[in-house]
Amino acid sequence: MTEKSGTVGKALGLLTMLGEYPQGATAGQIAEAAGYPFSTAYRLLNTLVKTGFAAYDPQEKHYRLGLRIYQLGQKVAHHRGFEGAARPALQHLTESTGESSILAVLDDDQFLTVHKVDGPQFRITTDPGDRGPLHTSSLGKVLLAYAEPATREHLLASIDLVPRTEHSITDRDELRRQIDEVRQQGWAGQSEENDVGMAAVAVPVLSASHRLIAAVSLAAPLFRTDLEGLQHHLPELRRAAATLALELPIRT
Missing domain, CATH: 3.30.450.40 (GAF domain)
Structure with missing residues (x-):
């Protein structure tokens, strides 16, 4: 339960941080800003994309807030x-x-x-x-x-x-x-x-x-x-x- 709560908290933290980048940001930028390992940020960002809370532009390699938000x-x-x-x-x-x-x-x-x-x-x-x-x-x-x-x-x-x-x-x-x-x-x-x-x-x-x-x-x-x-x-x-x-x- 604690691990799940921690994961949810990190995901919500990344979601909040995406709001600071209206033009989008790379996974590396988000990881650095959040202080998370790249692998952790990348995994959470892609979970947010799958659920519609974030969007990913494959050409620019940028993540931004998704339509669900x-x-x-x-x-x-x-x-x-x-x-x-x-x-x-x-x-x-x-x-x-x-x-x-x-x-x-x-x-x-x-x-x-x-x-x-x-x-x-x-x-x-x-x-x-x-x-x-x-x-x-x-x-x-x-x-x-x-x-x-x-x-x-x-x-x-x-x-x-x-x-x-x-x-x-x-x-x-x-x-x-x-x-x-x-x-x-x-x-x-x-x-x-x-x-x-x-x-x-x-x-x-x-x-x-x-x-x-x-x-x-x-x-x-x-x-x-x-x-x-x-x-x-x-x-x-x-x-x-x-x-x-x-x-x-x-x-x-």
Whole structure:
């Protein structure tokens, strides 16, 4: 019983570790990271593949999380609801960074705040149910950048570029340039474009098929940190997005 429990624990440990490698990792990389002999890691990884909890790409020789994990995550997410599934990940993100975190989805030509967790020293002004412009916010830029191509083109051509501050984008060509940049670098930022004295960074929450689910951001007043300072939290933000991608239900 002890041996079986130990084996199960090791397998679960490898499964958790695979979540840290969204692009996949070799058996050697996983073994080294886990501190297991290669033979042990290889055997456990192949057991996870056989049960659907991991997937193996024979060309790249990479292991990654499997469809079974995604399916279970979707069942949990639907049971808990969109907001309930988001809360633990945002709370952890705020605790690890000390900054406010926000989850938003695309809602016609605006973003819709689904959930937020205020930082310990500052309350952000958006609340669940609030809607905001796409062109002035980091959340909106990410949602624009990762929307379906037809939706993205329609929005880029049609949204009203009303400025919220003197720093807001009002030129459509500049907005297109920034959205292309967001797609290339994988994140968006803004400094005083949406609210005076505030900066934010955001990343997409993407499904296993790279379909846009939501966007998650960190926001902070400039007296605490600036856009460059927030960029240092991009690794934590991306980990939160990866967690949310497994837990949030796909919107239809």
